[in-house]
Amino acid sequence: MPEELKIRVLKFGGTSVRTPEARQRAALRVISARERGVAPIVVVSAIGRKGEPYATDTLIEMVRQIDPAVPPDEREMDLLMACGEIMSSVVFAHILKTLGHAAMAMRGGQAGIRTDGVYGNARISEVSPIGLVEVLRRGAIPVVCGFQGVWVRGGLPGAELTTLGRGGSDTTAAALAAAVGAEALEIYTDVDGIKTAHPSIVPNAQTLRDATYGEIAEMSHLGAGVLHPRAAEIAMKYEVPVIVRNTFSEDEGTRLTASDSFADRRATGIAHTGKLVHFQVDLSPAAAEARPHLRGSLLGLLSDHQVSLFMAGISDGEFSFAVPRSQAERVRALMDGLVAPQSGATHVVQIGRNPGPIASSQAKLLAPDTEPISLPVTMTEGCTMISFVGRAYMDQPGVYADALEALAREQVPVLQTSDSVASLSVLVPESELESAVRALHKRFGLEQIS
Amino acid sequence: MRQRIEPLARVHTKGDARWEKPATEFERPRGISGTSVTKDFAHVAVTALADQRRIIVRALADEGISFDFLKLRESGFDFLVAERDEEAAGRALGQHRVDHEITSGKVIVTVEAVNMREEEGLIAGILSQASLSGAPITLVGDQHDKVLIVTTEEGAEKITECLKS
Numbered sequence: 001m002p003e004e005l006k007i008r009v010l011k012f013g014g015t016s017v018r019t020p021e022a023r024q025r026a027a028l029r030v031i032s033a034r035e036r037g038v039a040p041i042v043v044v045s046a047i048g049r050k051g052e053p054y055a056t057d058t059l060i061e062m063v064r065q066i067d068p069a070v071p072p073d074e075r076e077m078d079l080l081m082a083c084g085e086i087m088s089s090v091v092f093a094h095i096l097k098t099l100g101h102a103a104m105a106m107r108g109g110q111a112g113i114r115t116d117g118v119y120g121n122a123r124i125s126e127v128s129p130i131g132l133v134e135v136l137r138r139g140a141i142p143v144v145c146g147f148q149g150v151w152v153r154g155g156l157p158g159a160e161l162t163t164l165g166r167g168g169s170d171t172t173a174a175a176l177a178a179a180v181g182a183e184a185l186e187i188y189t190d191v192d193g194i195k196t197a198h199p200s201i202v203p204n205a206q207t208l209r210d211a212t213y214g215e216i217a218e219m220s221h222l223g224a225g226v227l228h229p230r231a232a233e234i235a236m237k238y239e240v241p242v243i244v245r246n247t248f249s250e251d252e253g254t255r256l257t258a259s260d261s262f263a264d265r266r267a268t269g270i271a272h273t274g275k276l277v278h279f280q281v282d283l284s285p286a287a288a289e290a291r292p293h294l295r296g297s298l299l300g301l302l303s304d305h306q307v308s309l310f311m312a313g314i315s316d317g318e319f320s321f322a323v324p325r326s327q328a329e330r331v332r333a334l335m336d337g338l339v340a341p342q343s344g345a346t347h348v349v350q351i352g353r354n355p356g357p358i359a360s361s362q363a364k365l366l367a368p369d370t371e372p373i374s375l376p377v378t379m380t381e382g383c384t385m386i387s388f389v390g391r392a393y394m395d396q397p398g399v400y401a402d403a404l405e406a407l408a409r410e411q412v413p414v415l416q417t418s419d420s421v422a423s424l425s426v427l428v429p430e431s432e433l434e435s436a437v438r439a440l441h442k443r444f445g446l447e448q449i450s
Numbered sequence: 451m452r453q454r455i456e457p458l459a460r461v462h463t464k465g466d467a468r469w470e471k472p473a474t475e476f477e478r479p480r481g482i483s484g485t486s487v488t489k490d491f492a493h494v495a496v497t498a499l500a501d502q503r504r505i506i507v508r509a510l511a512d513e514g515i516s517f518d519f520l521k522l523r524e525s526g527f528d529f530l531v532a533e534r535d536e537e538a539a540g541r542a543l544g545q546h547r548v549d550h551e552i553t554s555g556k557v558i559v560t561v562e563a564v565n566m567r568e569e570e571g572l573i574a575g576i577l578s579q580a581s582l583s584g585a586p587i588t589l590v591g592d593q594h595d596k597v598l599i600v601t602t603e604e605g606a607e608k609i610t611e612c613l614k615s
Binding site: 175 | 476477478479480503504507508510511512513514515516517518519520521522523528564565567568569570571572573574575577578579580581582584586587588589590591592593594595596598
């Protein structure tokens with residue numbers, strides 16, 4: 001870090017740049033930091049939100065509707081998806097200028113973000129913030145487009161624009177903070193910090209004052225939209241202190257650190273991932289020696305078709321998993337009627353206890369030569385995954401008993417469970433989301449946490 | 451007069467000039483970044499009706515037994531305990547006349563894969579490879595940066611070898 005500069009990275013999410021009033025508040029935050037002697041680097045998300053004329057979704061739709069049968073080119077979609085952040089950085093830099101502060105809008109590549117060549121979900125390979133530091137040294141405020149970088153080996157003149165995938169602006173901000181050795185990364189949002197549960201479900205959810213990178217990465221992984229796990233990972237690796245704060249209030253927010261200085265706290269929070277479909281594949285009709293290969297092949301098929309699994313479970317006679325609702329039809333289409341020869345027998349996968357038209361047709365076609373073995377798949381729609389995060393609690397006996405009792409008291413049926421060193425998840429019907437979150441929040445004493 | 455931009459190496463010769471030598475892999479690599487094995491666990495398979503699960507789980511907690519990897523089945527549930535708690539778990543289940551089976555010698559293979567939720571197909575791919583390795587898989591779980599697979603010691607070698615290749 002240049003000795004003369006006390007750098008802080010201030011990242012403003014969509015809600016902080018959405019309206020002129022919000023942008024004004026955000027800009028005053030930047031100016032206030034500068035007046036305290038800080039050299040701020042600003043990272044912004046896109047201005048537009050779904051339905052608005054310049055929102056990313058609207059722009060994507062403009063291309064997709066040309067011919068829905070022809071998928072748009074990934075490279076060109078990255079060019080398009082980066083527009084929202086470019087607009088945002090220009091607008092934000094101009095606001096700072098109108099308030100009397102020199103500012104410069106910069107694309108991710110100009111700020112030094114270099115990535116691999118995976119369009120739509122690029123990983124940062126290096127950060128070379130020479131230009132960024134030069135802008136700071138000249139007394140201006142760099143306003144960097146989040147969510148984007150460049151791939152310098154694309155084969156075309158100039159660098160190829162890439163986008164960083166979900167949570168990309170958090171990732172940009174963490175990467176820049178790490179690269180310049182910033183004294184802190186401040187993430188600005190529309191809530192007071194990281195909450196023990198979503199305030200729309202639990203109105204008395206508390207703001208965590210401290211948390212570890214690991215706890216927050218786990219909460220994000222399990223559905224809490226607080227800080228993207230990639231950003232938490234970068235902050236942890238390069239030891240960047242992170243503060244999550246509200247643009248619109250003076251609350252001190254949540255401070256993220258590597259060390260656990262609050263060891264007596266047993267619970268961290270409740271996260272949820274909605275709109276899941278659960279699949280349970282019964283392998284028990286197959287011979288025991290055929291089951292591992294059948295399972296491996298079916299999972300391989302899901303992997304080849306880029307299906308994201310939640311709550312995967314494996315036992316000798318079955319395997320189960322949940323997928324986002326948006327991927328459920330793809331899974332059904334892949335599996336229903338699938339013919340899987342293994343260990344001298346022919347198996348036909350069927351969705352439901354009774355074969356559908358495809359599985360029936362397959363069985364009929366195979367019937368002259370072989371007697372196919374049906375592998376039924378139970379498909380349960382309308383599920384949600386609710387997770388309790390609390391590393392210290394997970395070390396104690398009784399966490400499962402507490403969770404199951406709390407849910408039983410509210411008559412919430414538990415379809416499946418899953419756990420890790422730091423969390424416990426239950427799959428419940430979507431209709432029970434609110435009562436289940438409230439029950440667990442109360443049972444684990446999260447109303448009293450701070 | 452136009453300000454001259456000095457090369458970075460000359461400007462920042464003191465202190466931490468981290469950007470002079472940018473990391474070639476700023477983020478952890480895509481996909482699997484490592485594996486490790488933890489030993490000395492026992493698998494407990496319990497036969498029970500759905501409404502008995504909660505009572506049995508509470509009974510285990512009251513005996514001070516901590517367990518992981520709880521998985522529900524139609525005919526009961528499974529979980530994992532440290533081998534040091536194996537006897538106590540068997541005793542607690544026996545006291546409640548619960549039909550159960552305990553298998554010791556289990557290990558956990560931890561497969562590190564950061565941001566795997568965003569890498570569509572990665573979790574399925576890891577579990578597919580593990581299944582096809584020939585290792586017996588007892589239970590599985592996941593964290594934000596890890597997939598956890600419960601198997602035998604021999605199975606752990608097969609899974610690790612398979613994932614390396």
